[in-house]
Amino acid sequence: MQKEYTITVYTEDRIGITNRITVIFTRRQINITSLTTAETEIPGVYKFIITVMSTRELLDKVVGQIERLIEIHRAFVHEEEDVVYQELALYKVSTQSLDKGNIEQIIRENNAKIITVDPNYFVIEKTGHQQELLDMLKQLEPFGIIEYSKSGRVAIVKWSRRFHDHLKELGEKVEDNLNSISV
Missing domain, CATH: 3.30.70.260 (ACT domain)
Incomplete structure (x- = not known):
């Protein structure tokens, strides 16, 4: 499956x-x-x-x-339950449509933030899972979305002894290689 x-x-x-x-x-x-x-x-x-x-x-x-x-x-x-992950989305929204509703409430409810303001547009940043980012996009559409961009997944593996042991070994190998080059 x-x-x-x-x-x-x-x-x-x-x-x-x-x-x-x-x-x-x-x-x-x-x-x-x-x-x-x-x-x-x-x-x-x-x-x-x-x-x-x-x-x-x-x-x-x-x-x-x-x-x-x-x-x-x-x-x-x-597996999905083995990782903690987030994605990032940026929404460029027209300032001309601000009178269409309470966009500040949408930003607060979605734990998003405004990261830049221009006379013609402003940019909102939100992190979350893909569906959360798409839900906010739908909420912002009536305000005049000029552009939307989303990152790929950023993930950290939950505790796994095999995984963390491997990272430790990898760090030791890199350090040994650096030491042998400088000698």
């Missing part, structure tokens, strides 16, 4: 690594619904957070293929 999964991939920073990872999904005809990358707390180690709809069996095979790439430290498949 297909459902949503989060895949985390820990890798070195190499040109073309994003392409090599995404091609593995493409070959298996798995659509990536979200992809976010950033450096981790370990210098030189980057984390890919990939969201897909698929089956666990197929994703276990994909992760195995990803881990065979030279630049990959480790890759993991996570």
